[in-house]
Amino acid sequence: xxxxxLVLSTAVMVALAAPAFAGAKQDAVMDHYKKLAKGSFSAxxxxxxxxxxxxxxxxxxxxxxxxxxxxxxxxxxxxxNKPIAPMAFSKSPDRFGELKKVEKWFGRNxxxxxxxxxxxxxxxxxxxxMFSQ
Amino acid sequence: MSDISLISGxxxxxxxxxxxxxxxxxxxxxxxxLVVGVSTALVTGFLAEEWYLDIHSWAGYTIAFLISFRLxxxxxxxxxxxxxxxxxxxxxxIGHIKEFARGNSAHYSGHNPAGALMVFTLLAVLFLLTVxxxxxxxxQENLGALAGFISFEIGAFLVEIHELLAWSLILLIIxxxxxxxxxSRISNENLALAMVTGKKKDTSSExxxxxxxxxxxxxxxxxxxxxxxxxxxxxxxxxxxxxxxVRLVPNETYNSECGDxxxxxxxxxxxxxxxxxxxxxLDDHFGEDASLDAETVKSISAWLNENSSEAWxxxxxxxxxxxxxxSPLSISETPYWLLRHSEIDKNIFKQANIGTKGNxxxxxxxxxxxxxxxxxxxxxxxxxxx
Numbered sequence: 001x002x003x004x005x006l007v008l009s010t011a012v013m014v015a016l017a018a019p020a021f022a023g024a025k026q027d028a029v030m031d032h033y034k035k036l037a038k039g040s041f042s043a044x045x046x047x048x049x050x051x052x053x054x055x056x057x058x059x060x061x062x063x064x065x066x067x068x069x070x071x072x073x074x075x076x077x078x079x080x081n082k083p084i085a086p087m088a089f090s091k092s093p094d095r096f097g098e099l100k101k102v103e104k105w106f107g108r109n110x111x112x113x114x115x116x117x118x119x120x121x122x123x124x125x126x127x128x129x130m131f132s133q
Numbered sequence: 134m135s136d137i138s139l140i141s142g143x144x145x146x147x148x149x150x151x152x153x154x155x156x157x158x159x160x161x162x163x164x165x166x167l168v169v170g171v172s173t174a175l176v177t178g179f180l181a182e183e184w185y186l187d188i189h190s191w192a193g194y195t196i197a198f199l200i201s202f203r204l205x206x207x208x209x210x211x212x213x214x215x216x217x218x219x220x221x222x223x224x225x226x227i228g229h230i231k232e233f234a235r236g237n238s239a240h241y242s243g244h245n246p247a248g249a250l251m252v253f254t255l256l257a258v259l260f261l262l263t264v265x266x267x268x269x270x271x272x273q274e275n276l277g278a279l280a281g282f283i284s285f286e287i288g289a290f291l292v293e294i295h296e297l298l299a300w301s302l303i304l305l306i307i308x309x310x311x312x313x314x315x316x317s318r319i320s321n322e323n324l325a326l327a328m329v330t331g332k333k334k335d336t337s338s339e340x341x342x343x344x345x346x347x348x349x350x351x352x353x354x355x356x357x358x359x360x361x362x363x364x365x366x367x368x369x370x371x372x373x374x375x376x377x378x379v380r381l382v383p384n385e386t387y388n389s390e391c392g393d394x395x396x397x398x399x400x401x402x403x404x405x406x407x408x409x410x411x412x413x414x415l416d417d418h419f420g421e422d423a424s425l426d427a428e429t430v431k432s433i434s435a436w437l438n439e440n441s442s443e444a445w446x447x448x449x450x451x452x453x454x455x456x457x458x459x460s461p462l463s464i465s466e467t468p469y470w471l472l473r474h475s476e477i478d479k480n481i482f483k484q485a486n487i488g489t490k491g492n493x494x495x496x497x498x499x500x501x502x503x504x505x506x507x508x509x510x511x512x513x514x515x516x517x518x519x
Contacts, residue, residue: 061420082396109422
């Protein structure tokens, strides 16, 4: 009986600890931007950036919300009507764990929405917002 | 005429409930089975939406079975079912039709010469219809028993002939029914009813002599042979891989990089030149930036070039090779795409569960394979906005 309890409690502990492991990858991505940035990142600035209507990009996508909806916790839709998993870290804990992929999508989407590359500050604020959600 | 004695109950002024047996049960089942099969084929062929093609083909296979059965039954069936009983000389036939036009008709227990001509013509037309049908199915849709043997071009060529034959069939049916009604009036014999009961009340008819058990035994054996042979042939030949379908080696990079945003279009849906154009302009990809690193672009381009529409013999690939001069990169701007979707209400594409013309998989469940079978089309009902 004690053994079973021990096994069970170990399992529970491992399960509880799991999100911390998943977060390690994201921490590494965040560290990459922190090293490049001058100041610190702000989730509230990220939120404003996410919700803002930008100019200079492609007409069909003036804002992040054009595809990702008003809340990062929602499932979005591409213009071709493919569902996009929520970006909020609490909903999609596997997101933002691979720098190459994060950079690819910042590249594509910043050029689509803003018509330019995003700054390190913008990317860091954006990620800070997503991790806070 | 010794069997005349069998007839009783032909009282003057009363309709006989009995009558003389002329059409055996297999002939009657064949006739009404054909009515059902042909009606189904005509309705699904001329009126119904494309996705009724599978029902249309099964109606065709049923007709093929029935006429094959009838061809054999014409040699071993009962008296009036045998072809030998209704082969008339052209002179006899013309003479009969002339008399018929004047409102006279000599009595025939089985088929009269005009009816016999109709039987042979119908059998011939139905034979040609089923043969051309299975060739079209194989060539155009890569389906059915001949999918492995017929090119798209041959299938496309026969579509016109199949349609022409179907129109002739309609005319023949009209003539057949009209002739039957007129003949019924002239001879005071309900011929349609006779094809149901198998009996004619005209006492000058000579009854069939083959026993019911012989008829049943022979019919069951022939039906089993024809059905078994048909099924075996169908199984054997439909198992041959479809000739127009090159087996696609899936490309994981393509599926993930392109399939992240949209249904990963089957490469057979555009010609090489269009794929090259798309891959060279990913920074402005239908109004979005879809840039990829040079290495990924190179590997996806190579795979697309290898599997573009030029490499396929499917209906979609053959028809979509011609692109729109104005927007050569867009599948939904090709003349064929526009033609095939012209009857669909534009609002349907905006439905929440479809969203855009580019979302092929929303209605074509087999879009990922590049087949785009007619039978695989299903427009989802609109979802209420929640």
